[in-house]
Amino acid sequence: MTTTLQTPHATDHLDVLESHALFILREVVAECERPVLLFSGGKDSAVLLHLAAKAFAPQQLPFPVLHIDTGQNFDEVLDFRDRAVEVAGARLIVAKVQDTIDQGKVADPGLLGSRNRLQTVTLLDAINDNKFDAAFGGARRDEDKARAKERILSFRDAFGQWDPRQQRPELWQLYQGKVNPGEHVRAFPLSDWTELDVWQYIGREKMDLPSIYFAHERDVISRDGMWLAVGAFVEPNPDEEVVRKMVRFRTVGDANCTGAVISNANTLDAIIEEVAIANVSERGATRGDDKFSETAMEDRKREGYF
Amino acid sequence: MELATKDLLRLATIGSVDDGKSTLIGRLLVDTRQLFDDQLDAVAAASEKRGIGDLDLSFVTDGLRAEREQGITIDVAYRYATTPTRKFIIADCPGHVTYTRNMATGASTADLALVVLDVASGLKEQTRRHLCIAALLGVRSVIVAVNKMDAVDWSELAFERVVDQIATVSRELGFSSSLTIPVSALLGDNVVEASLNTPWYEGPTVLEALEASEAGSWETAQGARLPVQWVLRQNGGGRTYAGMVSGEAFHVGDAVTLLPAGVQTTIRAINFGGVPRPEATVGLAADLDLADETDAGRGDLIATAPLPTVTKEFEATICWFGEQPFSVGGQRLRLKHTTKSTPVRVQAIKGLIDIESLKVVDATSFTTNQIGLATLVTADALVVDDYREDRVTGSFVLIDEVTNATVAAGMVGHATFL
Ligand SMILES: Nc1nc2c(ncn2[C@@H]2O[C@H](COP(=O)(O)OP(=O)(O)OP(=O)(O)O)[C@@H](O)[C@H]2O)c(=O)[nH]1
Ligand SMILES: [Mg+2]
Numbered sequence: 001m002t003t004t005l006q007t008p009h010a011t012d013h014l015d016v017l018e019s020h021a022l023f024i025l026r027e028v029v030a031e032c033e034r035p036v037l038l039f040s041g042g043k044d045s046a047v048l049l050h051l052a053a054k055a056f057a058p059q060q061l062p063f064p065v066l067h068i069d070t071g072q073n074f075d076e077v078l079d080f081r082d083r084a085v086e087v088a089g090a091r092l093i094v095a096k097v098q099d100t101i102d103q104g105k106v107a108d109p110g111l112l113g114s115r116n117r118l119q120t121v122t123l124l125d126a127i128n129d130n131k132f133d134a135a136f137g138g139a140r141r142d143e144d145k146a147r148a149k150e151r152i153l154s155f156r157d158a159f160g161q162w163d164p165r166q167q168r169p170e171l172w173q174l175y176q177g178k179v180n181p182g183e184h185v186r187a188f189p190l191s192d193w194t195e196l197d198v199w200q201y202i203g204r205e206k207m208d209l210p211s212i213y214f215a216h217e218r219d220v221i222s223r224d225g226m227w228l229a230v231g232a233f234v235e236p237n238p239d240e241e242v243v244r245k246m247v248r249f250r251t252v253g254d255a256n257c258t259g260a261v262i263s264n265a266n267t268l269d270a271i272i273e274e275v276a277i278a279n280v281s282e283r284g285a286t287r288g289d290d291k292f293s294e295t296a297m298e299d300r301k302r303e304g305y306f
Numbered sequence: 307m308e309l310a311t312k313d314l315l316r317l318a319t320i321g322s323v324d325d326g327k328s329t330l331i332g333r334l335l336v337d338t339r340q341l342f343d344d345q346l347d348a349v350a351a352a353s354e355k356r357g358i359g360d361l362d363l364s365f366v367t368d369g370l371r372a373e374r375e376q377g378i379t380i381d382v383a384y385r386y387a388t389t390p391t392r393k394f395i396i397a398d399c400p401g402h403v404t405y406t407r408n409m410a411t412g413a414s415t416a417d418l419a420l421v422v423l424d425v426a427s428g429l430k431e432q433t434r435r436h437l438c439i440a441a442l443l444g445v446r447s448v449i450v451a452v453n454k455m456d457a458v459d460w461s462e463l464a465f466e467r468v469v470d471q472i473a474t475v476s477r478e479l480g481f482s483s484s485l486t487i488p489v490s491a492l493l494g495d496n497v498v499e500a501s502l503n504t505p506w507y508e509g510p511t512v513l514e515a516l517e518a519s520e521a522g523s524w525e526t527a528q529g530a531r532l533p534v535q536w537v538l539r540q541n542g543g544g545r546t547y548a549g550m551v552s553g554e555a556f557h558v559g560d561a562v563t564l565l566p567a568g569v570q571t572t573i574r575a576i577n578f579g580g581v582p583r584p585e586a587t588v589g590l591a592a593d594l595d596l597a598d599e600t601d602a603g604r605g606d607l608i609a610t611a612p613l614p615t616v617t618k619e620f621e622a623t624i625c626w627f628g629e630q631p632f633s634v635g636g637q638r639l640r641l642k643h644t645t646k647s648t649p650v651r652v653q654a655i656k657g658l659i660d661i662e663s664l665k666v667v668d669a670t671s672f673t674t675n676q677i678g679l680a681t682l683v684t685a686d687a688l689v690v691d692d693y694r695e696d697r698v699t700g701s702f703v704l705i706d707e708v709t710n711a712t713v714a715a716g717m718v719g720h721a722t723f724l
Pocket of ligand 1: 377
């Protein structure tokens with residue numbers, strides 16, 4: 001560094017990100033008729049729920065929380081979901097991918113097959129059925145190159161689609177969420193947060209999280225370059241060796257496509273230290289769903305994915 | 307591990323298509339090791355797949371399928387970088403004139419513009435347009451990367467010619483500082499590492515210049531402002547008014563005026579996330595408890611002296627992105643200013659900015675991507691400051707009543723260079 005800097009508003013970058021997120025949450029609630037918060041039980045949606053509680057304190061949350069349940073969750077994440085929703089005093093709506101399968105709207109991938117992509121149909125149905133016109137998500141622009149392109153308020157047409165070539169201009173902090181019936185916006189208050197910002201904030205606020213984010217011993221197998229937890233949704237093939245390792249999860253997705261990382265980090269401080277020096281991205285390390293093609297995320301987003 | 311707290315600098319790349327903005331950001335991120343191994347591998351694989359050599363650095367930010375196929379940036383990519391004391395939010399903007407709305411999106415929140423131009427072609431009309439928009443948006447300092455020095459054999463003469471062009475236009479537009487650096491984004495010279503090919507250049511690299519630049523707001527603030535977003539009911543019956551502070555800080559005990567009503571009162575308490583604080587600094591999403599009962603709601607503004615103006619008619623600078631022309635009697639429009647929306651109509655077109663001369667010329671309408679001055683009349687009274695005094699209370703957008711599309715960026719008043 002060549003100069004000493006005066007922080008302009010006597011705040012650090014986490015304060016700036018936090019206030020910005022609170023501002024977005026309030027704007028969308030004020031401008032849209034029926035907002036909802038998408039909650040996966042992962043760290044980003046945990047931060048989002050925490051911020052929402054702050055934005056409207058001491059009032060109750062002025063919107064419900066929606067969980068798209070693939071039926072392939074980690075138990076620890078479902079436990080956390082119920083705990084977090086109760087602490088926030090929020091109303092929980094659960095939309096099940098199994099119901100979408102039972103209605104014959106998507107093909108059944110079988111017990112062990114990936115339900116990741118099917119979630120989009122369940123999500124769009126839930127948005128339609130409940131007439132939601134705004135959905136808060138915990139997506140961050142540092143996660144993926146398609147997300148890096150997305151507006152904070154991202155317009156979705158009547159089919160739930162994102163058109164990256166026709167995004168609305170988004171000037172200053174004048175977030176504009178007006179839509180016609182059937183259309184909706186996705187709102188991403190954590191857009192400018194990085195993985196490290198999220199962990200530093202969780203540390204600063206001493207937040208509760210699902211236990212699988214912290215290092216623990218687990219039976220795992222190595223598949224497609226990832227460590228997968230052996231359990232109800234991952235059965236070892238005959239040629240796969242089950243080993244017991246100290247692991248933790250960097251992201252939380254479906255049990256059958258979210259890889260664990262080898263780690264001894266079992267405190268927030270240790271995790272922050274680990275994330276600060278990581279040389280593989282969060283998705284690269286742990287998400288099988290993005291590995292198949294160059295534009296996997298863009299393609300899913302176009303269809304209406306989170 | 308103790309991680310130092312950081313300040314935040316928002317920067318946007320601007321300049322004409324193909325001059326090397328995305329390549330420069332790619333180079334900056336790669337050479338400062340801000341990219342993860344798997345991201346770098348993915349860029350290399352995508353480059354190879356398209357037969358563009360080992361590593362097309364523009365693919366670091368050009369992440370959409372169409373962008374990679376066409377070799378052009380379509381929409382802003384946001385990337386993040388950190389140094390020990392600073393977090394950078396980088397908006398890599400598109401250069402093509404068709405996507406001027408996206409460039410304005412990226413530049414509207416920037417503290418600093420990183421201007422990229424090709425040394426061989428120098429200052430093009432599109433570079434001037436971007437510089438003009440950046441100046442109107444209030445970006446006060448620019449760092450100019452004179453790129454592709456490798457293609458002119460590191461000629462000091464070629465560099466100096468562009469420096470002169472930049473100096474002239476920077477002066478006209480009133481940028482407070484404009485540092486000019488000879489670089490090769492492709493090879494990395496003077497981006498992170500000082501170049502051995504430019505012994506005649508003694509200034510900083512792009513990274514050094516970014517680290518040394520000032521973060522934060524540039525407005526000549528006139529009083530504290532809080533546009534009310536939401537009314538919070540407190541336990542026990544009271545109300546507080548939530549919003550983000552702009553201009554200057556509020557303190558408990560400050561005399562404030564609720565506008566447009568004009569009711570005077572004082573601040574009894576300030577909260578953030580339900581916790582009391584003695585002051586609300588600029589940028590804080592606070593809520594204010596006022597000493598007297600008021601009927602304030604969303605769209606009202608709490609301010610300290612000197613007070614903003616309450617008006618239904620004002621002159622503004624308009625960057626027009628709509629497909630139909632902007633004119634008196636044109637499409638039905640709504641205006642969003644702070645937390646308030648109101649129907650609006652165009653009273654008069656005052657003129658158009660000629661990008662070549664940077665002067666206002668006579669006109670009766672603006673077409674897509676043109677910028678000009680107009681008088682607007684709103685149905686409801688607005689509480690405004692001049693944009694140069696407060697970026698929040700001085701800015702607005704125009705919205706098409708039928709499609710809900712955002713069709714213009716507007717600024718109250720006009721820049722001094724006009
Ligand atoms: N010789 C040379 N070529 C360069 C340099 N920097 C960029 N280029 C080439 O210039 C072309 C355009 O680069 P981009 O980085 O995509 O340009 P851009 O300014 O981002 O373009 P838009 O975003 O579409 O406006 C590519 O073919 C680059 O390889 C440089 O320093 N030297
Ligand atoms: Mg580009």
